[in-house]
Amino acid sequence: MPVLERDPWRVQYFETVQCPDHVAIPTDDPDCWTLFPGHRWIYDKLRVAETQGLTAGPHGVIPPSFPVFSKPITNLKGMGLGSRIIRSTEEMDHHYRPGHMWMPLLMGQHVSTDCAVENGCIVWLRHATGLPWDDGMFRYWTVHGASFAEIARHLASWVEANMAGYTGMMNFETIGGTIIEAHLRFADQWCDLYGEGWVEALVRLYAEGRWVFEDAERRDGFSMPLFARHGHSFRHPPEALQAEVRSAPGVRSLQITFHEDKPPEDHAMPPGGFRLAVINATSLDAARAARRRLATAWDPALLLAQD
Structure with a gap:
């Protein structure tokens, strides 16, 4: 592969x-860092900001105005970990973090x-x-x-x-x-x-070193997750159900996005929910229908309603 x-x-x-x-x-970014040493500098987010003429600096340097957005300068895993809006000098002092930076709060x-x-x-x-x-x-x-x-x-x-x-x-x-x-x-x-x-x-x-791709018939696609509540263990759906979802009209793929043999708390998931699956499809209706069918594999009381 x-x-x-x-x-x-x-x-x-x-x-x-x-x-x-x-x-x-x-x-994955750690592999990129190893494979492309001559261009790994782009993982320095302070430098990326400076290449665009943005006013930015490391923690310890006071911004000329507020609010600003604060984040790690380099973080190859969990890129947004510790990010926040900072609205004053007092907040800047309180949330000081070595290795973090500030930049304009973009809209x-x-x-x-x-x-x-x-x-x-x-x-x-x-x-x-x-x-x-x-x-x-x-x-x-x-x-x-x-x-x-x-x-x-x-x-x-x-x-x-x-x-x-x-x-x-x-x-x-x-x-x-x-x-x-x-x-x-x-x-x-x-x-x-x-x-x-x-x-x-x-x-x-x-x-x-060359790109050749016929892309004349591109169309919108949709990638739809299924979330559950944190604090529970889950099993993968039966293979027959997975095959049924994958073969549904408009569905391009199904990803079951967790490890059965790994504690739920050891998965990298958003704070709001535990992601069980992602369905890629060529229409929203196809994605939603496939997600509803897939959801029958788990206790509905543990799922987060998204429709």
Whole structure:
């Protein structure tokens, strides 16, 4: 398998694709740090802010005005851990954390963008947005068929200015068109929604340094989670039920996103709920219908209603 995948429920997207033995395609930031030492600087979020002309600094330096947004400068696991809004000098002193930074409190739409980069130039991209719910949870994500022109222009300019010589995938998170996070990887939870042949194009990019992908018929896709209440142990649904959900009209894939043999509290989950599964589909109706059917595998009193 060409892709370094740490989550077993996502291996399904890559396990049948042929790839040269020497190719390694990361999906996790610690692997990116190891594989691309010349470009690992992008995990310094203070430096990323400065490349865009933003007023920013480490804790210990007082911002010229408030409010500001505070977060770790570098954190390869749990990227938002300890992040908060700070509204005054007193709060700045109270929430002082070594290794944290502040930057402007940005407003606008939060967008995740996957990009294929060929020798420092973006040659393909797709945007995704989440519908926020509660306590770090999302009701669903939309993988958009349309391009967000302003974000696309900013990312293209930024990559050309800062990523000379880099070939591979990148993921950016933006708020109001401003980059807040950059990664030397792609978002592996919905790559099946990018279209037939996308994974083959991914392998070719890393194996041959060129991007070739027929993308004329892109359409919106949807990635919908199923959450349960924290504090309980769960078993995987019967294989027959999983097969039924996967074969339902409009469903592209099903991920069961937890380990049966691992304590629930040891999973990385949002504060609001324990994620049992993610369904990728070509329509919201198909995703919701599949989620309702899958939910019959567990005690309804333990599930969080999302419809």
